[in-house]
Amino acid sequence: MTSSISDRQLEIIEAAGKILTTSGVSGLTIKNLAKEMKFSESAIYRHFASKEEIIIALLEYLAKSMDARYSNVITSEQLPEEKFTILFQNQFSFFKKHPHFAVAVFSDGLMEESQRINETILRIMDVKMKHLIPIIKEGQRNKIFTNSITATELVQIVMGSIRLLMFKWRVSNFEFDIKKAGNKTIKSLLTLLQS
Numbered sequence: 133m134t135s136s137i138s139d140r141q142l143e144i145i146e147a148a149g150k151i152l153t154t155s156g157v158s159g160l161t162i163k164n165l166a167k168e169m170k171f172s173e174s175a176i177y178r179h180f181a182s183k184e185e186i187i188i189a190l191l192e193y194l195a196k197s198m199d200a201r202y203s204n205v206i207t208s209e210q211l212p213e214e215k216f217t218i219l220f221q222n223q224f225s226f227f228k229k230h231p232h233f234a235v236a237v238f239s240d241g242l243m244e245e246s247q248r249i250n251e252t253i254l255r256i257m258d259v260k261m262k263h264l265i266p267i268i269k270e271g272q273r274n275k276i277f278t279n280s281i282t283a284t285e286l287v288q289i290v291m292g293s294i295r296l297l298m299f300k301w302r303v304s305n306f307e308f309d310i311k312k313a314g315n316k317t318i319k320s321l322l323t324l325l326q327s
Contacts, residue, residue: 149232
């Protein structure tokens with residue numbers, strides 16, 4: 133789905149995200165989705181051809197949303213460490229409001245569903261890298277961030293740390309405040325980047 137999604141499709145992917153949150157990948161069926169939305173199964177199929185299409189639409193919606201949000205919150209006047217902080221605070225705020233998107237991205241079972249879903253998850257990572265690598269490189273040029281490790285390797289360390297935090301939040305059933313925990317992680321990562 134490269135075109136923009138309709139309001140009804142957005143309702144469907146949000147309902148799918150909620151089912152993923154409560155019942156996992158195996159619980160996400162067209163039948164359960166229709167029941168959740170009080171629709172007929174055929175009404176769901178009018179908008180999406182399959183469960184895979186719904187998951188891909190959910191992930192693509194997330195990727196576009198992230199790209200737009202990151203582009204809007206980061207300005208050229210900010211220092212690299214401010215951009216870094218804002219980028220991740222924005223992400224944690226979004227996931228706190230929409231935990232079902234965290235489930236979609238951080239569910240291991242989802243990655244076993246199909247190659248197309250894996251490719252869409254990789255596109256989400258590409259969106260993050262597109263915004264993060266220039267911030268790291270700018271920090272290195274300005275001697276704010278370490279130059280002893282390449283920008284790409286630093287981004288992998290950062291993204292791995294954030295992914296672990298998000299995964300812990302997911303498996304704890306969202307029991308801790310992701311914004312508070314996220315801010316601690318951001319500070320720790322900045323300390324590592326600046327050493």
